[in-house]
Amino acid sequence: MTGKIPLSMNAVEIVKPGGPEELQLVQRNVPNPKANELLIKIRAAGVNRPDVVQRQGHYPAPEGASDIPGLEIAGDVVAIGDQVENFHIGDQVVALLPGGGYAEYAVVHASNALPLPSNFSYVEAAAIPETFFTVWHNVFQLGLLKAGQVFLVHGGSSGIGTTAIQLAKAFGATVITTAGSQAKCDACIELGADHAIPYREQDFVAAVKELTNGRGADVILDMVGGDYTNRNYQAAAINGRIVQIAFLNGAKAEINLSYLMMKRLTHTGSTLRARPVDFKADLATELKKHVWPLLEKRTIAPVIDMIFPLKDAWRAHKRMEESNHIGKIILDIA
Numbered sequence: 001m002t003g004k005i006p007l008s009m010n011a012v013e014i015v016k017p018g019g020p021e022e023l024q025l026v027q028r029n030v031p032n033p034k035a036n037e038l039l040i041k042i043r044a045a046g047v048n049r050p051d052v053v054q055r056q057g058h059y060p061a062p063e064g065a066s067d068i069p070g071l072e073i074a075g076d077v078v079a080i081g082d083q084v085e086n087f088h089i090g091d092q093v094v095a096l097l098p099g100g101g102y103a104e105y106a107v108v109h110a111s112n113a114l115p116l117p118s119n120f121s122y123v124e125a126a127a128i129p130e131t132f133f134t135v136w137h138n139v140f141q142l143g144l145l146k147a148g149q150v151f152l153v154h155g156g157s158s159g160i161g162t163t164a165i166q167l168a169k170a171f172g173a174t175v176i177t178t179a180g181s182q183a184k185c186d187a188c189i190e191l192g193a194d195h196a197i198p199y200r201e202q203d204f205v206a207a208v209k210e211l212t213n214g215r216g217a218d219v220i221l222d223m224v225g226g227d228y229t230n231r232n233y234q235a236a237a238i239n240g241r242i243v244q245i246a247f248l249n250g251a252k253a254e255i256n257l258s259y260l261m262m263k264r265l266t267h268t269g270s271t272l273r274a275r276p277v278d279f280k281a282d283l284a285t286e287l288k289k290h291v292w293p294l295l296e297k298r299t300i301a302p303v304i305d306m307i308f309p310l311k312d313a314w315r316a317h318k319r320m321e322e323s324n325h326i327g328k329i330i331l332d333i334a
């Protein structure tokens, strides 16, 4: 470590499970990097729905991870462990963390960090890791989305949705999305979605069928669950893949298995946070190869909704829970 690194730092902790007011600014020790880790001076951190669920007490940090919320950051490498080869002090990076992002410093396994795309601010770059790692794995690796296929993503205006729309379009899919208001639908179209269904006014199953001449969607990325599950089966094409990443409307569902059998559907899903470092490292390698060039050219870029200072992390959570945001909410920690 260099002498400029302080012993303690500002961080936001969850005092106890509850509302946004349980997020409070505290002092914590600056962590020390282990052999394969980077110490990063955080300049900006992304806020994600899983942070809200953690604060509510339903998504504890995995074993060994920081109890401080925050799954993604952008910043500067200020110290490196003995075995780190591919990064140097002074490098600008983005990183996926299992926790600890709502703070001035964090350690991360070097394999889970990537260079800051050129011409990206820290705020923009902090919006990348969580949704890009998640979408790449679930849509392309599990969902096997290919050019020319029809992709349906629910919650198109969410952090995940805005990333999924852009990546699916960039890789040649036809994109249909659902969103809770006309303004959100308009934003999704602006971002490149071919069709956006205001799901409070229109039945998405009928709309998808109509838009695809009765064929349905090849891949569905779903964060809603509950009663959407059977409806996703109805909206899916023959050999369709449904990938579950959350269940905002409930984890239990009544389904008609005949859709699964008659259409030969695959229903799978995953959670990213607790996966091992090596798994995330492989994802980082794929993203660097296939997606970083698109970011460098700004063919795609995260959508930023609002920026809050670290001490106002509670306001960032309030904004997310009000669900009026479009894209990503960011903490500016410069």
Ligand SMILES: NC(=O)c1ccc[n+]([C@@H]2O[C@H](COP(=O)([O-])OP(=O)(O)OC[C@H]3O[C@@H](n4cnc5c(N)ncnc54)[C@H](OP(=O)(O)O)[C@@H]3O)[C@@H](O)[C@H]2O)c1
Residues within 6 Å of the ligand: 047, 048, 049, 050, 053, 130, 131, 134, 155, 156, 157, 158, 159, 160, 161, 178, 179, 180, 181, 184, 223, 224, 244, 245, 246, 247, 248, 249, 270, 271, 272, 273, 320, 323, 327
């Ligand atoms: N499995 C994983 O590895 C993984 C990783 C990251 C995130 N996730 C999950 O992916 C989802 C999106 O994450 P995010 O960070 O992008 O969150 P976000 O921006 O807050 O998105 C949530 C979206 O869900 C829609 N929604 C639908 N039903 C809802 C309901 N009952 N309550 C609240 N919102 C509802 C909201 O928009 P409308 O107005 O359109 O309803 C909103 O845009 C979250 O559920 C998160 O937990 C999973």
